[in-house]
Amino acid sequence: MAASAKPRYRALKDDIIARIAAGELRPRDRVPSEHELVDRFSVSRMTANRALRELHAEGYVKRVTGVGTFVADMRATSNVLEVRSIADDIAHRGRQHAARLVRLSKQHARGEVARALQVAPGSDVFHLLIVHTENDVPVQLEDRHIVAEFAADCLQQDFTKITPSAYLSGIAPLQEAEQVVRATLPNAATRKHLEMQAGEPCLVVIRRTWAHGRPVSFGRLSHPGSRFELTGHYAPPGTPRSTPQQSVAGGRRGK
């Protein structure tokens, strides 16, 4: 592919994104100013402005009038992806969320996990197993693998206080996510953790998230079918919603 086909503002953006992803530019670092980009890439200031402006709109950088452009603080860019954490969701309904840590360990990626995270078999990954409760009733079993290289201080976290997704988005902005929803019968361990009755089905969400263009997390979220449901709402922008406010993920089953 010839780079010639790529618009110049796009080339500027890609260059800066690549330098952020490579770690060359780190959060709060100064990004080249419009004028510097004009000189170094021989583009007009409008083109440099467009590149930086779009990077700002996409959450990569922060711009301060009269000061400069800086790599964004990762915490601020949650708007990129609207995957709400179950803790926020439960809290939003005025209920009590708690998490019980079942396992937190470093492992070698094998089989499905290595494939999903696109790492070589045997690579270091962290393995998390957490039971989330709503008013002391289990509503989610979170079985998550995280690329170790990406989250070095994972073992030091207290995942009963901070959810894994909050921890991850604190390290770097999530750029992309993929999820699959299934209905299955739980295995014995899952059934026990979620205190489910025999024969009760499970709503399973399998989710992968990306940052810096690479998969960083692969999670299997199992929920008791009788106590959990996913809701979604779609409307053209600006439409006052004609339905009562709904949470994005989770919600106890009505009656």
Add this chain to the structure above:
Amino acid sequence: MAASAKPRYRALKDDIIARIAAGELRPRDRVPSEHELVDRFSVSRMTANRALRELHAEGYVKRVTGVGTFVADMRATSNVLEVRSIADDIAHRGRQHAARLVRLSKQHARGEVARALQVAPGSDVFHLLIVHTENDVPVQLEDRHIVAEFAADCLQQDFTKITPSAYLSGIAPLQEAEQVVRATLPNAATRKHLEMQAGEPCLVVIRRTWAHGRPVSFGRLSHPGSRFELTGHYAPPGTPRSTPQQSVAGGRRGK
């Protein structure tokens, strides 16, 4: 606050967003071209271009080179899952979709249906029961109620050739949708229609759609847990997707 402080490109955006929100501009409607905005608002083309370009980046409109700018359909990457017809989805995977009509009748709305459609109990509604198959294997039981007033010619349709959702969006663009995903055990009738084994769970999607600001359709879509899953993908606009192409809704269970 004086509107004078507002940048002109922002005023253009706000004007168009307001007209979309008010229903004056509806999905797929044509939005004024850059040239028209230049004439009507006395701005330069670059300013009009910026307004429309940002509206595009934010998902409000769709732009086609050489053709024009149009109000976007329902936000594609909303919250949980995208709305897509099962027939399209199956065809997209190169498989054979077929529909078997179990019931098509006019009824009086009662209880749950009347509440969901926000009509008075006893109002006329159409009731549809359709089994969708993929390569002759049942994958969805569609149990749908439609407000009769909205779709007068419903009984004349051949729902083995056109799906209800395609029929509905042909009458009027869907403005809003709401759905709930659950995992349950099917009742006997559902199990029989979907040829499910005893104890096999069901993935149920309950969906309501709006047009003209009123609910028009209420459907319960039941899928065999062993043969169906929902997939979703979220990325900021413009991001080349780093995962293999996935169908948005539906897909047979891998192994």
Add this chain to the structure above:
DNA sequence: TGCCCGAACTTGTATATACAACCTCCCGGA
């Protein structure tokens, strides 16, 4: 009749220029 070509319109990109608002820093005066 049928087909091709061009006019007219659309969006996409790029440049040069201009002015305004804001921030930082240094220098000079009180």
Add this chain to the structure above:
DNA sequence: TCCGGGAGGTTGTATATACAAGTTCGGGCA
């Protein structure tokens, strides 16, 4: 020492202009 002001940098917005590439549609030619 303290304070004020200005120089020079930064982003934010707006305009006029230009060319490229795509679509649509109708008219004219074979």
